[in-house]
Amino acid sequence: MAPSVVSFLPVLLGIASAQVAQGILGPLIPLLLVEQGVSTSSIGMVASAHSAGFLIGSIFCQRIIPRLGHGRAFVVFAVLAADAILLMALWQSPLGWAVLRAAQGAAYAGLCIIAESWLNARADNASRGRIFALYMIASWGGGMLGPVVLSLVPPSVLLIVGAGMAYATALLPVALVQPASPVANMHARMGLLALLRVSPVGLACGLSAGLANSSFHALTPVYLQNLGHSAASVGLFAVGANLAGLLIQMPAGVLSDRIGRRPVALMSLLSAGAVAVGFLVAGAAPLPVLLVLGAALSGLAAPLYGLGAGLTNDRLDSGDAVAAAGALLIAWSVGATIGPAVAGVAMERFGPAGLFMYLVAIFAGMALFTAWRMMLRGEPPRERRTAFVPAPTPPARLPANTDA
DSSP states (O other), rough: OOOOOOHHHHHHHHHHHHHHHHHHHHHHHHHHHTTOOOHHHHHHHHHHHHHHHHHHHHHHHHHHHHOOOHHHHHHHHHHHHHHHHHHTSSOHHHHHHHHHHHHHHHHHHHHHHHHHHHHHOOOOTTTTTHHHHHHHHHHHHHHHHHHHHHSSSOOOHHHHHHHHHHHHHHHHHHHOOOOOOOOOOOOOOOOOOHHHHHOOHHHHHHHHIIIIIIIHHHHHHHHHTTOOOOHHHHHHHHHHHHHHHHHHHHHHHHHHHHHOOHHHHHHHHHHHHHHHHHHHHHSEEEEOHHHHHHHHHHHTTTHHHHHHHHHHHHOGGGGGHHHHHHHHHHHHHHHHHHHHHHHHHHHHHHHHTTHHHHHHHHHHHEEEEEHHHHHHHHHGGGGGGGOOOOOOOOOOOOOOOOOO
């Protein structure tokens, strides 16, 4: 019997509230650092600190959750994230913000692990797709609400306080309703080298999603402000980019089911690289042109992580899916940790266009690697291809209790 939506609604409401905070902080922090005269390389380091914290949290939070239980652990991580964000309003320096963003990123990783494993435990095979579709709506919807707030309210430290309140609010549905917690199990993991042997292109897609998408979303606020655009324009740009990333997921998944993952991944990489070249050509174009280019690049690059997950699971038995998801998360986190820092240095050296020089290099390099692998090994039989599952943003297909 399919589970009732009411049984997992507190988890969805909690993760949606946390995503509102994520959506506010993503563009807000670069804007505030620019106003303080901080260099683009330092801004990139602050963005990378959040991803580094997410990587650390994705590894170590799994050891904490079985000891506390899902409900108590969700409350603990939400409080830790809220505390870290609120402290940012008191400790206003690039170093302080890097430390606190890392702490908040680790707590956010714990919330994602709990949410996915909770939903997987409540789902059956007949309802899993619908349940995770609701999870996507909660995640992407909350994430898009944050930039909307920024487009209406001028950037200030008060918005950091609002993001902290959103994280604190995330614990209320779970703490008040206390949905039944699943049994917390420790799962085997797959290392990056093992993932490379199973699916080199799957690993490349997960890594490139971290290298490119995290840099794009973290540093386009700096890019736009350096071109003279307002904070409201930055918020509008972020809304369009997130909406495009949401809308493209299912069409890309259906197409990959029909013609194969790697051809779609290659098209995604080549077309996203072409749009990045378009940014270089456009230069200081009017805002509507940049909005269209931003939505196009975000949408074309958004499916990369889901394609990497599909590629990997196509070549594995279903019992190995959890370990593969953990390895892909680490690959994404490594890319998301390195990418903004390198892109920030490129912007400092070459100006705002340095961001898109970096993105062109990433997309082109990964496209060449994908094409080379396609010549070496054919596609798996169609009957072995797993169903494409779109990933939330940022990708968070974490080790979870799953029957898939």
